[in-house]
Every structure is written in structure tokens, then in C-alpha cells.
Amino acid sequence: MYENMFRVDRNSHESLQKQIRRQIAIAIINRQLPLHQPLPSIRKLAGELNVSINTLALAYEALKQDGFICSRDRSGFFINQDIYQEHSPSEKYADLIPPNKENSFDYQNFFLSRSYNLPRISKPSDCLVRYNYPFICGLVDPTLFPIASWRECIRDSVNVIEVKNWAADFSRIDDPLLLEQLVQRVLSKRGLVAHPDEVLITIGGQQALYIAIKTLLREGSTFAMEDPGYPDVMNIALMESMNIRTLPVDHKGLIISDEIKDCDCIYTTPSHHFPTTVTMPLERRQALLELTRQSNTFIIEDDYEAEISFNDTPPPALKSLDNWGNVIYTGSLSKSLLPGLRIGYMVGDRDFIREAKALRHHIIRHPPVNNQRSVALFMQRGYFDRFVTKLTREYKQRSQIMAQSLEHYLPGSAVAPSFGGGSFWVKLPEPIDALELQRLCKQDSVWFEPGGAMFADSEQNKNYLRLGYSSINQSLIPEGIAIISKHVNNLLNA
Amino acid sequence: MYENMFRVDRNSHESLQKQIRRQIAIAIINRQLPLHQPLPSIRKLAGELNVSINTLALAYEALKQDGFICSRDRSGFFINQDIYQEHSPSEKYADLIPPNKENSFDYQNFFLSRSYNLPRISKPSDCLVRYNYPFICGLVDPTLFPIASWRECIRDSVNVIEVKNWAADFSRIDDPLLLEQLVQRVLSKRGLVAHPDEVLITIGGQQALYIAIKTLLREGSTFAMEDPGYPDVMNIALMESMNIRTLPVDHKGLIISDEIKDCDCIYTTPSHHFPTTVTMPLERRQALLELTRQSNTFIIEDDYEAEISFNDTPPPALKSLDNWGNVIYTGSLSKSLLPGLRIGYMVGDRDFIREAKALRHHIIRHPPVNNQRSVALFMQRGYFDRFVTKLTREYKQRSQIMAQSLEHYLPGSAVAPSFGGGSFWVKLPEPIDALELQRLCKQDSVWFEPGGAMFADSEQNKNYLRLGYSSINQSLIPEGIAIISKHVNNLLNA
Numbered sequence: 001m002y003e004n005m006f007r008v009d010r011n012s013h014e015s016l017q018k019q020i021r022r023q024i025a026i027a028i029i030n031r032q033l034p035l036h037q038p039l040p041s042i043r044k045l046a047g048e049l050n051v052s053i054n055t056l057a058l059a060y061e062a063l064k065q066d067g068f069i070c071s072r073d074r075s076g077f078f079i080n081q082d083i084y085q086e087h088s089p090s091e092k093y094a095d096l097i098p099p100n101k102e103n104s105f106d107y108q109n110f111f112l113s114r115s116y117n118l119p120r121i122s123k124p125s126d127c128l129v130r131y132n133y134p135f136i137c138g139l140v141d142p143t144l145f146p147i148a149s150w151r152e153c154i155r156d157s158v159n160v161i162e163v164k165n166w167a168a169d170f171s172r173i174d175d176p177l178l179l180e181q182l183v184q185r186v187l188s189k190r191g192l193v194a195h196p197d198e199v200l201i202t203i204g205g206q207q208a209l210y211i212a213i214k215t216l217l218r219e220g221s222t223f224a225m226e227d228p229g230y231p232d233v234m235n236i237a238l239m240e241s242m243n244i245r246t247l248p249v250d251h252k253g254l255i256i257s258d259e260i261k262d263c264d265c266i267y268t269t270p271s272h273h274f275p276t277t278v279t280m281p282l283e284r285r286q287a288l289l290e291l292t293r294q295s296n297t298f299i300i301e302d303d304y305e306a307e308i309s310f311n312d313t314p315p316p317a318l319k320s321l322d323n324w325g326n327v328i329y330t331g332s333l334s335k336s337l338l339p340g341l342r343i344g345y346m347v348g349d350r351d352f353i354r355e356a357k358a359l360r361h362h363i364i365r366h367p368p369v370n371n372q373r374s375v376a377l378f379m380q381r382g383y384f385d386r387f388v389t390k391l392t393r394e395y396k397q398r399s400q401i402m403a404q405s406l407e408h409y410l411p412g413s414a415v416a417p418s419f420g421g422g423s424f425w426v427k428l429p430e431p432i433d434a435l436e437l438q439r440l441c442k443q444d445s446v447w448f449e450p451g452g453a454m455f456a457d458s459e460q461n462k463n464y465l466r467l468g469y470s471s472i473n474q475s476l477i478p479e480g481i482a483i484i485s486k487h488v489n490n491l492l493n494a
Numbered sequence: 495m496y497e498n499m500f501r502v503d504r505n506s507h508e509s510l511q512k513q514i515r516r517q518i519a520i521a522i523i524n525r526q527l528p529l530h531q532p533l534p535s536i537r538k539l540a541g542e543l544n545v546s547i548n549t550l551a552l553a554y555e556a557l558k559q560d561g562f563i564c565s566r567d568r569s570g571f572f573i574n575q576d577i578y579q580e581h582s583p584s585e586k587y588a589d590l591i592p593p594n595k596e597n598s599f600d601y602q603n604f605f606l607s608r609s610y611n612l613p614r615i616s617k618p619s620d621c622l623v624r625y626n627y628p629f630i631c632g633l634v635d636p637t638l639f640p641i642a643s644w645r646e647c648i649r650d651s652v653n654v655i656e657v658k659n660w661a662a663d664f665s666r667i668d669d670p671l672l673l674e675q676l677v678q679r680v681l682s683k684r685g686l687v688a689h690p691d692e693v694l695i696t697i698g699g700q701q702a703l704y705i706a707i708k709t710l711l712r713e714g715s716t717f718a719m720e721d722p723g724y725p726d727v728m729n730i731a732l733m734e735s736m737n738i739r740t741l742p743v744d745h746k747g748l749i750i751s752d753e754i755k756d757c758d759c760i761y762t763t764p765s766h767h768f769p770t771t772v773t774m775p776l777e778r779r780q781a782l783l784e785l786t787r788q789s790n791t792f793i794i795e796d797d798y799e800a801e802i803s804f805n806d807t808p809p810p811a812l813k814s815l816d817n818w819g820n821v822i823y824t825g826s827l828s829k830s831l832l833p834g835l836r837i838g839y840m841v842g843d844r845d846f847i848r849e850a851k852a853l854r855h856h857i858i859r860h861p862p863v864n865n866q867r868s869v870a871l872f873m874q875r876g877y878f879d880r881f882v883t884k885l886t887r888e889y890k891q892r893s894q895i896m897a898q899s900l901e902h903y904l905p906g907s908a909v910a911p912s913f914g915g916g917s918f919w920v921k922l923p924e925p926i927d928a929l930e931l932q933r934l935c936k937q938d939s940v941w942f943e944p945g946g947a948m949f950a951d952s953e954q955n956k957n958y959l960r961l962g963y964s965s966i967n968q969s970l971i972p973e974g975i976a977i978i979s980k981h982v983n984n985l986l987n988a
Binding site for chain 2 (some may be wrong): 002004006022023026027029030031032033034104105107108111114115116118150153157158167170180183185187189190191192193194195196202203204206207210215219221235236239273290296313316320323324325326340341342349351352354355358359361362364365366367368369370372447476
């Protein structure tokens with residue numbers, strides 16, 4: 001295999017020996033060569049590359065000197081284990097890669113104004129391991145997850161018949177069992193009457209939002225969202241070069257104004273506003289539907305965390321009141337199952353879903369078939385409902401402890417979410433900068449999300465936090481809030 | 495739960511009784527109500543909807559008359575099982591849904607020129623079950639797949655520690671084990687020296703192509719692809735409103751011409767041209783790299799089916815010769831594992847990958863974590879290499895039988911692919927219309943892909959077929975080709 005990985009350029013200014021040496025070093029730095037297999041012998045590789053044995057012997061000797069390889073008597077040359085154990089050897093040998101950066105395409109400059117440079121909420125992926133008090137949002141407490149039931153479902157989704165089915169092309173058909181379970185167990189609780197042809201499975205709620213925005217809008221369309229609101233949606237709209245407006249929010253959610261009439265589409269989170277957690281009352285929902293119908297404005301309703309409602313009769317989704325069809329509903333199982341599975345869904349008119357499915361085909365063909373079936377079985381066997389009940393009970397307790405702790409340590413800073421969900425929105429006195437507070441709290445092993453990033457003007461809204469409780473143990477909540485409070489007071493008295 | 499699903503509008507012209515009747519009927523047609531649970535009692539639902547008991551009793555009676563529900567003594571009303579057993583009850587009761595289509599948003603008209611209306615290659619999802627001779631491309635023969643090993647890997651990927659990991663947010667980190675295995679076992683065989691930071695995991699090869707096109711181009715950019723070529727790529731480019739050119743292909747693949755210089759990006763399949771299967775020789779690859787470097791043209795190299803090479807030393811990927819960095823390499827494990835898992839990947843400069851990852855975040859956040867880990871284990875334990883060896887051996891035999899059968903029944907119509915892969919490209923005499931031929935062959939349980947859809951001008955290229963052999967048993971190949979040949983001769987003599 002090595003003749004494909006290493007090659008020599010006889011027109012290069014670099015000597016053959018140095019070319020070979022550099023290429024092998026890079027492959028080792030990349031950890032691309034298996035650790036416990038000998039490198040090809042000098043004679044063999046020299047023959048494959050058509051260079052002299054002497055040239056290759058010198059290259060190997062230099063690699064040995066530099067600590068990349070070592071020789072073992074009679075067994076030949078091996079990679080030096082230490083190199084693979086170093087956390088990031090590439091930094092140590094930075095001069096080797098890339099070989100001649102000035103001679104390569106400048107992507108950094110090319111991408112200056114693209115996706116990477118958009119602001120994103122950053123959640124450390126090792127958050128649960130690294131912090132004792134992880135007030136992180138959007139993750140599921142792994143200690144609550146019924147692993148045995150889940151293993152049973154994935155095992156049963158991999159029998160011979162199922163695997164046979166996976167071999168097919170599923171870009172036009174979502175798993176019928178998953179669609180059936182979704183409409184019966186999830187959508188009906190939100191008051192949604194939907195035929196399976198009116199539902200599309202997506203890679204998490206994120207893809208449902210992306211597809212909704214891409215399908216309904218074009219470059220230059222006017223798109224509005226709540227302020228504060230979900231920054232990822234802002235980013236999708238920015239990436240697609242829309243005219244973006246932000247609309248104010250009060251204690252009843254999105255404020256209905258004539259400005260909405262000028263928009264092609266608005267994004268809203270009526271049942272449980274992101275990030276303030278307030279619920280939009282029925283009259284306002286009806287007014288919103290009436291207004292958007294007059295102005296031909298689409299509504300993207302993000303019903304995130306809807307499964308986790310503390311209310312026996314939670315307010316139904318806005319979509320359930322939509323007789324005209326301009327509401328596109330999105331949701332996901334990331335909050336009630338596992339976010340890593342990436343199962344989301346969208347609901348709309350069947351002609352809309354047909355188009356959304358065609359767009360989905362262009363983007364990914366279809367979501368992985370095995371996960372669709374495992375989740376469908378998990379629902380069909382009742383495990384999902386049981387897990388949601390358990391999660392809801394647990395979260396309700398945590399929410400009460402959160403409310404008590406916040407009232408005790410940071411009185412008046414937060415209103416307990418009436419809908420449910422997994423987070424509190426906290427407003428601190430104005431001089432507090434949540435980013436500064438986060439830096440201090442991290443030192444005491446507390447992690448939370450600063451709220452500024454959820455505002456169009458983050459500079460003017462530095463004094464907000466979002467405290468998630470879905471991943472933190474009940475007993476740790478008061479201590480965690482006490483630590484935050486301690487730093488808040490220190491900052492106020494500084 | 496029913497008060498959320500059903501509601502009455504007292505301002506409607508429709509009577510309350512009829513509103514309730516229609517809503518329950520739709521929920522039943524949607525299969526949204528659990529079959530073996532009683533409907534709410536007349537008294538209960540009347541109370542919830544705040545209508546008279548008499549109104550509700552009339553509604554239930556009408557539903558019973560229409561066959562939607564039945565009453566069982568003392569247990570109340572149940573859904574009529576027959577309704578759920580009908581294949582598509584919605585057609586029978588089409589007048590009920592949607593209730594008043596003239597009063598709903600007209601998506602069909604709104605989407606007239608969007609994704610759904612783009613031409614797509616249609617593969618029946620039940621192809622393997624429905625046809626005895628499935629000459630279908632891109633599917634894996636499920637009888638060859640090592641299910642026991644795969645089950646072991648998915649089982650081991652769902653232990654407590656792994657599930658804990660899934661709870662985290664993985665939009666910035668792909669599974670390190672999968673990246674390591676990919677560079678060591680898959681990319682190295684294609685001559686690619688790549689650091690894990692230069693690799694991105696995607697939802698199949700499709701998403702790799704979508705991300706590459708979206709990242710490198712903007713509306714109005716000039717994009718070129720091979721003709722014939724991969725229609726899905728044409729569709730992505732059309733959807734993103736690019737200027738699209740098609741470039742001719744000969745027996746050495748894409749023809750290098752100065753026209754390439756005018757393009758911002760070209761899409762090519764050099765190692766194994768889609769759909770003709772020819773391989774681009776080294777000199778032409780070098781000329782292509784030289785030319786595109788001069789003109790600042792990006793190359794998207796689709797190395798599809800690259801794992802299945804019959805050659806002991808297959809030609810390395812174009813990307814392996816790319817010193818400047820303008821080549822973005824895409825591939826997938828759909829042909830060598832299971833397409834339903836949707837594992838693809840792309841390789842490029844690390845600044846490019848950083849941007850591609852940010853775009854991926856906007857589209858889907860990240861690919862499902864569980865599948866990444868299962869595939870990584872499948873590779874680490876050597877099952878993947880063993881399966882690819884088995885597949886390649888089997889496909890090589892099938893390819894030989896294909897070549898012999900085609901030479902015997904349709905002499906001169908096809909050249910055996912030198913690279914490998916899973917299909918033959920067949921040119922029939924000009925009067926033959928492959929769509930007509932397909933219709934006739936289907937009657938004899940033979941399925942194949944007509945080739946016209948792969949050309950920019952499908953009208954002028956009706957006489958091509960693509961015959962996949964990855965899903966057809968060896969012993970059936972000669973019979974299948976004989977049937978095609980019979981119909982070809984009938985058409986020629988007609």
C-alpha cells in the first residue's frame with residue numbers, strides 16, 4: 001500500500017531523501033500508519049519508489065534521529081510509540097506540515113465571511129465530565145436513560161430482515177413505524193392531527209429548521225425572529241443571505257405588531273420561548289395566525305423541549321390552531337431521548353413536506369435507517385413514554401429546587417418556567433458581565449451559558465444567564481447556585 | 495389528551511356536530527388514535543369540548559354509520575379495525591381531508607420550480623424483493639453482510655460509558671476512533687495522507703457533495719461537471735442557482751480543455767468515472783491539476799466505490815497528487831458497508847474542513863454519534879477489511895460473469911470496468927429507448943437503470959443502460975442479461 005502514500009517528485013528542488021523523510025514524518029504525525037506493524041523494508045520501499053537503497057537508508061536514519069521511528073533487531077523499523085502518545089505531535093513538528101504553506105490555496109482568506117466566523121453558542125463536549133456543577137442546556141442526564149431497554153431495541157432492529165431493508169434506498173420513505181409512533185405518541189400530545197405524509201424525519205431539530213428556512217425563503221427574503229432568540233436560526237438565515245429582523249418579546253412571548261406583515265417568514269417558540277421560557281397565551285396565538293394569514297407570512301414554530309411539560313394539559317402547539325397551513329412545525333427527540341441520535345421531525349402541509357423531502361434528498365438523501373427503526377421500537381414498546389414520564393417527574397423536582405435556590409441566593413432574578421423544559425432564564429443586576437462571571441465560576445467547577453449571545457445586541461444584554469438543569473444532579477443544584485451567587489456578590493462589591 | 499386534538503369553532507359555518515365528526519374521522523384516517531383504546535366517552539368529550547351531550551352523541555352515531563368506529567357493550571366506542579387495515583384509507587375518504595383545501599395555502603404552486611420537480615434517478619425501495627433480477631446500483635448485497643460482527647459492534651457501542659458520551663454535544667468533534675480508522679484503513683489505500691483535522695464525517699457521500707458545493711460556491715458561480723455524470727450533483731448545483739456547464743468525457747474520463755479555466759469549480763470522478771466506469775490516466779490527472787491551479791478552479795473529486803477495487807495497486811486518488819490544496823475529496827462507506835447507515839466523509843485542507851464543519855453544524859449539528867462509534871469498532875476489529883475483501887472477491891467474480899454474459903448476449907455493448915466497482919455501462923444500438931426496454935424487462939422481473947438521465951441531453955442518449963451487479967446473485971446474471979437481450983432484439987426487429 002505504501003507506493004500510493006509516498007511518492008517522489010524528480011522535478012522538485014527538494015532532495016529525494018528529504019521528500020521521503022518529510023512524507024513519512026507527516027504520515028506518522030497524522031497517526032495514519034498502524035503502530036505495531038513494521039514499516040516497509042528499505043529495499044522494498046526503495047524499489048516501489050524507484051530510488052536508490054542508499055537514499056532510502058539515509059531517509060530512515062534521519063527519521064530515527066528525529067525520534068519518529070526506531071529499529072528493532074531483525075524485525076525492521078517501527079514507529080516510535082512516544083510520538084503517538086503525545087497529545088498533539090503535530091504542534092511539535094509544525095515546520096513539517098504543511099510542507100510549503102505559502103504554496104497552497106489560502107482558504108482562511110477565502111472563507112473570511114462564512115459560517116465558521118458566525119457566533120455560535122459553545123458547549124464544551126466534555127462538560128459533564130469536567131465540571132461538578134454542569135448547568136448545561138440541551139443534554140440528557142445519562143444516569144436516567146434506560147440503557148437496557150434501548151439495547152433491546154437496537155438488538156431487535158438488527159435482525160436479518162431489518163438489515164435486508166437497510167440495503168434499500170430510503171430517500172423517499174421514512175420508517176413507517178417511526179412515523180406512526182410519532183403521530184400517536186408525540187404529536188397528538190401537542191394537539192397535532194397529522195397524517196404520516198405530513199411529517200418528515202430529520203437529523204435533529206437543527207435540520208428541520210434548516211430545511212424549513214431553505215424551502216420557504218430565498219436570498220433577499222425578509223426573515224424575522226424573536227429577540228432574544230435562538231442564535232443557530234439567526235446563523236442559518238445569515239448564511240442564506242436573508243434580510244433579518246428581530247422582534248421584541250415580553251412576558252407573553254413574541255409581541256404581535258404590524259412589522260410581522262412585512263416579513264416573508266417568522267421564527268417563533270410560542271409554547272416555551274427560547275430562552276426566556278415564557279408561554280404565549282391563546283389570544284396572542286390567534287392574533288398571530290390571523291395577522292400572518294392576511295400578509296401571506298410563513299411561521300416556523302419551534303416546539304423544542306415540548307415533550308417535557310410539567311403541566312397536565314400543556315398549551316397545544318400553535319400549529320394545532322393553523323387551519324390555513326402557513327405554520328411549519330419543528331421538533332426533536334433530542335431532549336427526551338438522546339441528542340447524539342439526532343432524531344428530529346417537521347410537520348406541514350403534504351405538498352410542503354413533499355418539497356422538504358426532496359430538499360432533504362439533495363442534502364443527505366435520508367436519515368440513517370437503523371436509528372429510525374430503533375427509536376420506533378423504543379416507542380412502540382412503551383419505553384419512550386415511560387422514560388418521558390420519569391424525566392418529567394425528575395425535571396419537575398429539579399425545577400422546584402432551582403426555583404427555591406434562585407429565590408434564596410439570587411432573589412428576584414428568575415421566574416420559574418410554567419411550561420416545563422430544562423432551563424431557567426436569569427437576569428442579574430446590570431453591571432454584571434455574564435462572560436466574566438462564567439470565567440470565575442468555571443474555576444469553582446460551575447458551568448452555565450451566558451445569555452448575551454441570544455440577543456441581537458449582546459453588548460447591551462450582558463447580564464443574563466441560561467441555567468440548564470437537565471444534566472445536573474438535584475443535590476448539587478443549591479451548592480452550584482450558591483457559588484454563582486458568591487461570585488455575583490463579589491463582582492457587585494468589587 | 496383529546497381536548498388538544500379536537501376543538502370546535504363556534505364562528506364556523508359548519509355545525510358543531512359536523513366539525514367534531516370530521517376531526518375524529520381525520521384522526522382515524524391518519525391512524526393517529528391507538529387502535530385498542532376506547533375513545534373518550536360521550537359525556538367526557540362533550541365536557542372537554544364544552545358542547546351538549548346530544549351533539550356529541552350524534553357525531554359518534556354518524557361516525558359509526560360511516561364505519562369509522564364501533565361500539566362494544568359497556569366498554570364504549572372503539573376504532574373500527576378494518577379502517578386501519580385498509581392500505582390507504584385516506585383515498586377512500588378523500589373528501590374529508592383536507593377539510594377545505596381552497597382555504598389553505600397553495601404550496602404546490604409556490605414550489606413549482608423547486609427541488610421536487612428536479613429529475614432524480616428513482617430506485618424502487620422494494621427493488622430487491624420485487625424483482626428476481628435486480629441489476630440495481632449502489633446497494634449492498636445483504637446476504638454478504640456479516641450481521642453477527644455488526645451486532646457485536648453496536649452492542650459494544652451502547653455500554654454505559656458510551657451512552658454517557660452521546661449525551662454531549664458533538665458538533666465540533668467527530669468520533670476520534672472513526673477518524674483514526676478512516677485515515678489508516680480507507681484513505682491510505684487511496685494514497686491520501688491526511689490528518690484527522692483534514693477529514694469530516696458526513697451523512698453519506700451526498701452530504702459531502704452538498705457541503706463541498708455550498709462551501710466553495712455562491713449563487714451565480716460557474717460550476718462544471720462531466721457529461722454524462724452524476725445527476726444528484728447537477729441537482730444540488732441547480733438548487734443553489736449556479737451557472738452550470740457540462741464537459742465531455744472520453745475513454746480516459748474528463749477531457750481536459752481550456753473551458754475548465756473559466757469555471758469556479760468542477761466535479762469529477764477520475765478513478766472510476768460515473769457512469770461510464772473508465773479511469774483517468776496519470777498524465778491527464780497531472781494536466782488537470784496544473785490547469786486548475788493556474789485558473790484558481792476548485793476540484794470536487796468524488797471517489798465513489800473506491801473501496802471496491804479489483805486491482806492490487808489501484809490508481810491513487812487525484813487528491814493524493816494535490817500539493818496546492820484545491821482538491822476536495824469525497825467518499826462514503828455506503829458501497830462497502832450499508833447505505834442505510836449513511837456514513838460519508840470528505841478530505842481537504844484543515845481551514846477548508848473547519849469551514850465545512852461549521853456549515854455542517856448549521857445543517858444538522860453533527861452525524862449520529864452511535865453510528866460513528868459502531869462503524870469505528872467494526873473497523874478497529876478488522877471486520878471492515880475482511881468484509882471489503884469478501885465483497886471485492888465476490889464482485890470480481892460477478893464482474894467477470896457480467897462481462898462474459900454481455901459479450902455473449904449483447905456483443906460489443908460494454909467494456910468491463912478496469913477499476914472495479916459494482917456496475918457496467920452498456921451502449922445499445924441507437925434506435926433502442928432504454929425507458930421502453932425497462933418497461934418490457936420489468937414484466938420479466940428484470941430491473942436496471944436507464945442511462946439517459948445521466949446525460950445533460952437525455953433525449954439524444956436514450957440507448958444507454960447502467961447495470962449494477964452488487965445486489966444480484968451470480969447465478970442469475972446470465973439469465974437476466976439474456977432477458978434484456980431478448981427484448982433488445984424484439985425492439986430492433988419490431
